[in-house]
Amino acid sequence: MALRPARAYRHTDLTTLGKTELLEVVRSQPIPEHIAVIMDGNGRWATRRGFPRVAGHREGVKTARAIVRAAEALGLRYLTLYAFSTENWSRPAQEVSTLMKLLERAIRSELPDLMARNTRFRVVGRPNGVPAAVRQGLEHVVRETQHNTGLHILLAFNYGGRDELVDAFRVLARQVQAGELDPDDVSEKHIRQALYTADIPDPDLLIRTSGEMRVSNFLLWQIAYTELWVTPTLWPDFGPADLYRAVAEFQRRTRRFGGV
Numbered sequence: 001m002a003l004r005p006a007r008a009y010r011h012t013d014l015t016t017l018g019k020t021e022l023l024e025v026v027r028s029q030p031i032p033e034h035i036a037v038i039m040d041g042n043g044r045w046a047t048r049r050g051f052p053r054v055a056g057h058r059e060g061v062k063t064a065r066a067i068v069r070a071a072e073a074l075g076l077r078y079l080t081l082y083a084f085s086t087e088n089w090s091r092p093a094q095e096v097s098t099l100m101k102l103l104e105r106a107i108r109s110e111l112p113d114l115m116a117r118n119t120r121f122r123v124v125g126r127p128n129g130v131p132a133a134v135r136q137g138l139e140h141v142v143r144e145t146q147h148n149t150g151l152h153i154l155l156a157f158n159y160g161g162r163d164e165l166v167d168a169f170r171v172l173a174r175q176v177q178a179g180e181l182d183p184d185d186v187s188e189k190h191i192r193q194a195l196y197t198a199d200i201p202d203p204d205l206l207i208r209t210s211g212e213m214r215v216s217n218f219l220l221w222q223i224a225y226t227e228l229w230v231t232p233t234l235w236p237d238f239g240p241a242d243l244y245r246a247v248a249e250f251q252r253r254t255r256r257f258g259g260v
């Protein structure tokens with residue numbers, strides 16, 4: 001199908017466009033630099049089909065792979081995926097251990113592809129408490145991809161937004177205690193630099209799947225002015241066209257950052 005100039009789509013119902021048209025539309029305008037995603041709904045996807053919850057997580061891994069490719073096609077700089085929160089430890093032990101193995105294996109098996117596509121992989125979250133084999137597997141991929149300059153994937157793993165702030169305040173408290181920082185000089189810049197995401201721009205867009213209207217302790221400092229986009233689609237059913245639709249809607253919004 002022949003594509004029309006992107007401006008011709010300005011008033012179009014985005015749900016009527018396919019993946020290729022949507023990509024064309026969003027690429028014709030400035031795209032966000034950083035998209036963060038709360039990947040929710042794996043469990044419900046599986047339960048509705050009569051499968052065990054881990055089957056949903058397996059499908060979720062396939063979706064993550066497709067969304068990384070779609071983000072690359074878009075030319076995105078940073079993609080943050082909320083894979084395992086500090087609250088997720090309270091799930092049944094069997095689900096937690098399967099999830100750990102699944103995530104670690106998925107990342108490790110992606111390594112040749114990450115290298116081939118110049119993709120950098122990083123982890124944000126507390127390394128303490130993660131099983132050693134999983135931690136070492138992730139660290140290996142982080143190390144191998146550290147000089148890649150394409151898309152940065154940030155995996156939020158054993159991540160909690162409040163924990164991140166606690167860790168940042170501890171860093172600052174130590175600097176004050178050592179006489180390196182005057183409490184009266186503490187600014188947003190100091191707090192930002194003490195976060196796990198110190199050198200990464202705040203997300204422009206936060207996508208949440210499966211319809212919940214919550215931020216669930218995700219990037220609490222960083223999303224102060226982030227645009228939110230929630231879809232009822234469950235994560236395993238989320239595809240590149242959904243990502244592009246979210247970006248197209250983002251492009252239609254006016255960000256005011258507290259101004260008029």
Ligand code: FPP
Nearest residue numbers: 039040041042043044057060061064083106
């Ligand atoms: C959300 O569904 C799923 C998770 C928080 C688990 C981790 C995500 C994946 C396995 C996707 C793949 C990610 C990567 C980066 C390889 P849920 O279990 O909270 O679903 P529910 O709300 O329906 O129970």
